[in-house]
Amino acid sequence: xxxxxxxxxxxxxxxxxxxxxxxxxxxxxxxxxxxxxxxxxxxxxxxxxxxxxxxxxxxxxxxxxxxxxxxxxxxxxxxxxxxxxxxxxxxxxxxxxxxxxxxxxxxxxxxxxxxxxxxxxxxxxxxxxxxxxxxxxxxxxxxxxxxxxxxxxxxxxxxxxxxxxxxxxxxxxxxxxxxxxxxxxxxxxxxxxxxxxxxxxxxxxxxxxxxxxxxxxxxxxxxxxxxxxxxxxxxxxxxxxxxxxxxxxxxxxxxxxxxxxxxxxxxxxxxxxxxxxxxxxxxxxxxxxxxxxxxxxxxxxxxxxxxxxxxxxxxxxxxxxxxxxxxxxxxxxxxxxxxxxxxxxxxxxxxxxxxxxxxxxxxxxxxxxxxxxxxxxxxxxxxxxxxxxxxxxxxxxxxxxxxxxxxxxxxxxxxxxxxxxxxxxxxxxxxxxxxxxxxxxxxxxxxxxxxxxxxxxxxxxxxxxxxxxxxxxxxxx
Amino acid sequence: xxxxxxxxxxxxxxxxxxxxxxxxxxxxxxxxxxxxxxxxxxxxxxxxxxxxxxxxxxxxxxxxxxxxxxxxxxxxxxxxxxxxxxxxxxxxxxxxx
Numbered sequence: 001x002x003x004x005x006x007x008x009x010x011x012x013x014x015x016x017x018x019x020x021x022x023x024x025x026x027x028x029x030x031x032x033x034x035x036x037x038x039x040x041x042x043x044x045x046x047x048x049x050x051x052x053x054x055x056x057x058x059x060x061x062x063x064x065x066x067x068x069x070x071x072x073x074x075x076x077x078x079x080x081x082x083x084x085x086x087x088x089x090x091x092x093x094x095x096x097x098x099x100x101x102x103x104x105x106x107x108x109x110x111x112x113x114x115x116x117x118x119x120x121x122x123x124x125x126x127x128x129x130x131x132x133x134x135x136x137x138x139x140x141x142x143x144x145x146x147x148x149x150x151x152x153x154x155x156x157x158x159x160x161x162x163x164x165x166x167x168x169x170x171x172x173x174x175x176x177x178x179x180x181x182x183x184x185x186x187x188x189x190x191x192x193x194x195x196x197x198x199x200x201x202x203x204x205x206x207x208x209x210x211x212x213x214x215x216x217x218x219x220x221x222x223x224x225x226x227x228x229x230x231x232x233x234x235x236x237x238x239x240x241x242x243x244x245x246x247x248x249x250x251x252x253x254x255x256x257x258x259x260x261x262x263x264x265x266x267x268x269x270x271x272x273x274x275x276x277x278x279x280x281x282x283x284x285x286x287x288x289x290x291x292x293x294x295x296x297x298x299x300x301x302x303x304x305x306x307x308x309x310x311x312x313x314x315x316x317x318x319x320x321x322x323x324x325x326x327x328x329x330x331x332x333x334x335x336x337x338x339x340x341x342x343x344x345x346x347x348x349x350x351x352x353x354x355x356x357x358x359x360x361x362x363x364x365x366x367x368x369x370x371x372x373x374x375x376x377x378x379x380x381x382x383x384x385x386x387x388x389x390x391x392x393x394x395x396x397x398x399x400x401x402x403x404x405x406x407x408x409x410x411x412x413x414x415x416x417x418x419x420x421x422x423x424x425x426x427x428x429x430x431x432x433x434x435x436x437x438x439x440x441x442x443x444x445x446x447x448x449x450x451x452x453x454x455x456x457x458x459x460x461x462x463x464x465x466x467x468x469x470x471x472x473x474x475x476x477x
Numbered sequence: 478x479x480x481x482x483x484x485x486x487x488x489x490x491x492x493x494x495x496x497x498x499x500x501x502x503x504x505x506x507x508x509x510x511x512x513x514x515x516x517x518x519x520x521x522x523x524x525x526x527x528x529x530x531x532x533x534x535x536x537x538x539x540x541x542x543x544x545x546x547x548x549x550x551x552x553x554x555x556x557x558x559x560x561x562x563x564x565x566x567x568x569x570x571x572x573x574x
Contacts, residue, residue, distance in 0.1 A: 027490055078570075093482040103520070104553070109553065110549075111545075111548065112544060112545025112549040112550050113543065113544055113545040121480070155565075164554060174550070210542075214509070245536060248534035248536070249534075260559035302519075306516075307516060307519075307520055308515050309513075309514075309517045310513065310514040310515070310517040311517055313513075313514050314514050314517060321491065325492075328492070329555060330552065330555070330562070330564055331553065331554065331555075332553035332555075333564060335556075338494075339566045341566070341567065342492070343494075344565060345492040346488075346489075346492050346493055346494035347494050349491075349492055349493050349494070350493045350494030350495060350496070351494070353493070355499075358491075358493055359503065359506060359507065360490055360491065361491045362484070362487045362488060362503065363507060363509060363511070364488055364491075365490050365511060366507070366511065367490045367514075369490070375515075375518055376511075376514065376515070376517070376518075379517045379518055380514075380517050380522050382520055383517055386520070418506075418509075419506055419510065420506070420509050420513055422508050423513075425512070437520050446566065
């Protein structure tokens with residue numbers, strides 16, 4: 001295989017700008033090959049990745065993967081994702097490849113099996129271009145917590161790409177990949193999608209198997225697509241969904257039929273504080289757009305939302321501290337020796353984990369300890385149950401809940417150095433993880449900051465299992 | 478604000494060695510964050526507990542190579558001898574606390 005980046009004639013060098021749906025049609029019609037698509041992405045990666053830092057590794061065999069996809073097609077196979085180059089978040093295991101979760105403790109960890117989503121994408125014939133940057137162990141909201149440097153926003157390289165799936169969103173927004181997988185624990189797919197101006201989709205809890213996803217918060221985590229269009233997100237979702245015996249929380253969706261979904265609830269009280277006026281203006285005009293298409297808008301209240309962030313973070317800390325206790329330097333990962341067994345653990349973990357990860361492990365240890373458990377973790381799970389019930393009731397009288405995805409556009413690298421300030425940015429995204437509902441972020445316009453145009457996203461949430469309805473309304477926007 | 482000792486105790490419980498100068502900022506950050514998330518204490522816990530969606534998911538206990546090949550897993554061991562993972566003695570005198 002040639003390793004040169006030779007230019008292909010007839011405007012083919014912009015193939016990387018196609019959506020998955022467009023590229024898929026051209027592949028099926030025999031107008032282009034997967035090798036050409038991958039070449040176009042690799043050329044863009046060579047140009048932009050050095051400054052964006054979206055990919056932690058570009059797989060050396062991407063062209064070979066593409067050639068084998070082309071061969072599969074020549075032999076008569078067909079799937080919309082056959083030969084489509086995708087980027088994969090660094091916390092999703094691909095057999096034989098490094099998966100570090102952007103942490104030093106897993107810097108040299110090589111996956112020994114495929115995540116279920118990867119198995120499904122391999123069956124479909126997708127090409128994996130590389131693994132993308134993220135906040136370490138998916139803890140953060142800006143990819144600034146990566147052990148391997150921040151990912152820059154393609155719209156303004158002085159700003160963050162969002163997170164935790166910042167690398168995946170930046171890769172898609174800049175045309176380095178046609179689509180990507182991310183994971184969403186408290187907005188980690190939707191937040192960077194909003195900041196980078198692409199579509200980010202978090203499925204219903206249980207819709208997609210997490211086998212082979214490095215766990216952050218097991219009761220919140222879902223794998224979801226980051227794409228240029230809603231159609232593309234639907235395509236990837238339909239390929240990776242389904243019950244899996246390796247993830248006992250996964251379920252089969254029993255309601256894929258869309259009823260006549262027309263009612264959109266807007267929790268106005270939540271929008272009164274903290275949302276930037278320009279973001280709010282775009283939000284209002286997208287509501288107007290939906291109204292013009294026959295959707296009905298209703299004001300709604302969700303009283304338990306006041307506690308959503310607190311409950312979210314307490315549960316996040318608690319589960320992070322337990323999930324990350326498996327990293328102890330004994331079986332795999334960074335292993336440093338001290339004077340005692342205790343020192344072996346404490347050194348491996350102390351030096352292997354970054355500052356935010358250590359902070360959350362300690363906070364989790366605190367909220368789970370005797371004497372504090374009831375006041376923090378107990379109350380948080382109670383608040384979560386109430387919020388879930390409120391959402392269930394609310395989604396009986398409305399079909400969707402609309403909010404901005406983020407209260408503001410992407411911030412400057414380093415701007416939110418106070419961890420609490422960064423947590424507060426997640427106000428609109430964490431609820432879908434607390435309640436398990438599906439939610440999508442769709443670009444709703446651009447705002448100007450210091451002469452640069454920055455994207456902002458609209459978030460729509462639906463009832464459990466109603467992803468088809470979200471895609472249907474999303475396509476109208 | 479959390480005391481220096483409280484932070485060091487948490488770090489020990491979590492098996493984390495902290496860097497020099499990190500304790501002070503953790504005292505501040507952890508206290509601020511706990512104060513914020515402590516808002517949740519105002520939530521009234523309804524008496525009926527356990528009305529959750531949680532249910533047991535059982536499966537047959539059948540062995541399968543779901544984690545990959547044995548030899549690949551062994552490669553990840555920090556120290557390997559004859560196909561076994563070499564670890565330090567678990568029970569010994571030098572364990573603090």
